[in-house]
Amino acid sequence: MERRHILRATGAAAGLVTFGSLLAADPASADPAHPLKQTVQQAGTIAELLRLDVRRLEDGLLVQVAGYRTPGDGGGMLLRWDATSTLPANGGTVLAPPGASKGRWRQIHDGVADFRRFGIFDDKTPADTALEAMVTDPAIHRIEAHTDLHFLKRHTFHRSDIELDFGGNTVSTDGIEKAGEDDPFAAVLLFRGKVTDTVVTHKLSATMPELSDVFEVGDSSKFAVGQWWSAEVNQLSGRWERELQKLLQVTQIVDGDHIRVDYKNGWELAAGRTITWTRIAPVERAHVRNMVFTGAGDDQYTGSHPVAYEYTVSCDVSGIDATGTFWPVIMRRWCTHFRTEQCSLKNPPTVSYGGAGYLTQQIYCLYGHVSDCHTANARHLNDLTASAYCYVENCHGDGDDEGPFVTHGQYEHDLVYTGNSGLMTFANSGAAWGSAAKRITVRKHVCSWFVARVSVTDLTLEDVRVIGKAGLQGSGMIWVNADGVQMRGCSASDTLIISQASNRSGRPNVIDGCTFALPAKSEIVQANVTAPVHVSRSVLTGLDGNAFNGTGELRLVDTILRGRENAEPVTCAAATLVLDGCTVTGTGVRLAGKADQRIRLGGGTEVTGTGTLLSRADATGTITWELTGYRSLAGDAGTAHIALSAGKNRYSAVGALFNGGRLELRDGAFGDGSYLKHAGNVENGVTRTALPKDGASVQTTGNLVM
Structure with a gap:
């Protein structure tokens, strides 16, 4: 013009x-x-x-x-x-x-939008209309906030390729519209992909092996490379128990019946299992960053939280500092490829209502990375449910009695935790979810309580330190499942419990280089353990009447068992007990199995103490005693190196050293089917309180007696 x-x-x-x-x-x-x-x-x-x-x-x-x-x-x-x-x-x-x-x-504009260009300069004017306008504008790829903001609505978006950066400003939600019942996705920002009407259901004609990325689908012409599908196998006995629930991308049409996807299945799927495939148009690359969020309300209807994702791919969250949120600060379900970084939660209104008070929860998620996060007085910092191939690092929970790090046991697998701190419990939510998890690795972790007591297979713990604190029941405890568990360099200040709820693994149960302080009379290995347990180069202290009640082989190598003052013997029900190069001091060992048992002491094992050092608890079963190349040092003249008075015993002590004390091997312990060979040993100042006369099944000569 x-x-x-x-x-x-x-x-x-x-x-x-x-x-x-x-x-x-x-x-x-x-x-x-x-x-x-x-x-x-x-x-x-x-x-x-x-x-x-x-x-x-x-x-x-x-x-x-x-x-x-x-x-x-x-x-x-x-x-x-x-x-x-x-x-x-x-x-x-x-x-x-x-x-x-x-x-x-x-x-x-150049695709970058700003709340100030909508006249929003503070938290006095609701920013909902501006938010809707910017997010729904496909020409905008980045939204910036340069002032505090206030929202009164809960927004659902379906678009991709958008980044919201709140610039470290505060987002408040006092007076926000009410949420529906039990809806953790009623966030201020919900990004949700679209579930299409395209559904393919197929029953497997053959077993699908674990770690296979080729799936039988019946008619592969219904799929195309690059498409995203949710894959869900049929329910098992538990209400939510399914071995497969993931958002997957098709990477190859293998043949007329099979497709390849971007996921190696973590669980074997039996022939006859039915997989339902639903075509998804996911939200992709929708990121939220740099927000100080203050929650509103104290229940599921009035409470608020900032971000939720469902059916999304490559959607990241970083730099959210939240206080007082009801549902998880970052809620995810059916999400694949994501990062959650440098986020925190302080003092949510409840830590007792199911699903509330979390920093982040991931359900049916894949390829996630959670790092550098923190919670204070919250429920869970990180919850992985039915998720796989996720990594959690440098995250820390204070006021952690409710458990910062958890899984539900809904067939999680291949999860790694490194350099975190806070109470940790895996797969303990109950049979409704399946109580199953596999290949979880925890490294360099510090906590007051660690429990993975149910069907957690191939659990690996490295340098996990459990230090008890006053007022927390179960504090100072490590409790693991003897199904391929391997612990190295770990410690617990109060309790070690080994139980067995599953038998899937092919690898041994190994405890190596660990230290455990144990309460008196506690059960260390529970009676349901039938798998072998190997303990090497470790230290167990505070022993006093403790029990190894598992019936599987118990093998201790180069390990120290240290009892309390005037301790009762530890009892063992293992079918085979091996002590090789061990030190047993201040306590004895009593075999207490209900079936046949075998005990082998050797490799320079040394047993010292008072009372009775080796004995059996009852007269059931045959016990085979193989005592070779070990030292037994009595603390006083009344100490019995070994005391047997009844039952069927097959006893062989050759090349052993007995110092002081006494030997009590009575006739009643060596009847029909028994034998006694006590030869080639050194007895220094030992009193033979009772030994049978030599005969066809008894030999007590040929020792060096001083």
Whole structure:
């Protein structure tokens, strides 16, 4: 427009504002050959812009506004007049002059949007309309906040390729609309992919082996490479018990019956299992960053939380510092490939209501990475349910009695935790979920309680330190499942419990280089353990009447068993007990199995103490005693190196050293089917309280007696 036309259109006589000076001269005035003709005009504020007489505005006119309310307030923008537009005004990207049915000012941007360009400069004005306008605009790929914000609505979005950066400002939600019943996805920001009507159901004709990424689908022509599908196997006996629930991408059409996906199945699927495939249009690359969030309300209806994702791919969250949220700060379900970093939660309103008070929960999730997060007085820092191939590192929970690190036992597998701190419990939510997990690894962890007592297979613990604290029941305890468990360099200040709830693993149960302080009379290996347990280069202290009640082989190598003062013997029901190169001091060993048992002491094992050092508890079963190359040192003259008075015993002591004390091997312990060979030993100051006479099954000569 020529300048005189602008003056006429905006003359003071009409009560309208005038444009200021040109921001950019007409390029043609500098170079008549230049192809650009458009000039950019300026206005001080949005109010000034909207007072222009729209009847005299030329279509396509560009105006630079210096500020939204006042020049320089950060809400300035470049706008274009679209004379024919009837788009609904939203206060930012689309502005409508008062009373204009047609014609809109359209914000020109490079894909980066700002709440200030919607007139939002603080938390006094709700930002919901601005948020909706920016997120639903496909031309916007990044949204920035430069002030505190307030939201009154819970928003659901289905778009991809968007980043919301709140710049470390506070987001409040006092007075937010009520959520529905039991809806942890009623977040301020919910990104949800679309579930299509395309469903393929197929019953497996053959067993699908573990770690297979090729799935039998019946008719592979219904699938295409690059598509995303949710895959869910049929329910087992538990209400939520399923071996497969993941959001997967098709990577190859293998043949007419099979497809390959981006996932190695963690559990064998038996022939006859039915997998339901549902086509998903996921949200992808929708990120939320840098927010201080204050929750509102103290129940599931009035409480608030910032972010939730469902059916999403590669959606990351970072830098959320939340206080007082009800549901998880970051809630995920059916998500694949994601990162949650540098987030925190303090003092949620409840840690007792199911699902509430978490920092982040992941259900049916795959390929997640959670790092550098923190909770204070919360329930769970990180919950992985039916999830796989996830990594949690450098996360720490204070006020951790409710358990910062958990899984539900809904067939989780291949999870790794490194360098974290806080109470940890795996697969303990009950049979309704299946009580199953596999290949969980925990490294360099410090906590007050560690429990993985149910069907956790191939658990690996490295440098896990459990240190009890006053007032927490079960504090100082490590409790593990003897199904391929391997512990190295671990310690517990109060309790070690080994039980067995599953028998899937092919690898041995190994405890190596560990230290455990044990309460008196506690059961160390429970009676349900039938698998072998290997303990090497470890130290067990505080022993006093403790029990190894498992019937599987118990093998201790280069291990120290240290009793309390005047301790009762430890009892053992293992079918085979081996002590090789061990030190047993201050306590004895009593065999207490209900079936046949075998005990082998050798490799320089040394047993010292008072009372009775080796004995049997009852007369059932045959016990085979293999005592070779070991030392037995009595603490006083009344100490019995070994005392047997009844039952069937097959005793062989060869090359052993007995110092002081006495030997009590009575006739009643060596009847039919028994034998006694006590030869080639050194007896130094030993009193033979009772030994049978030599005969066909008894030999007690040939020893060096001093």
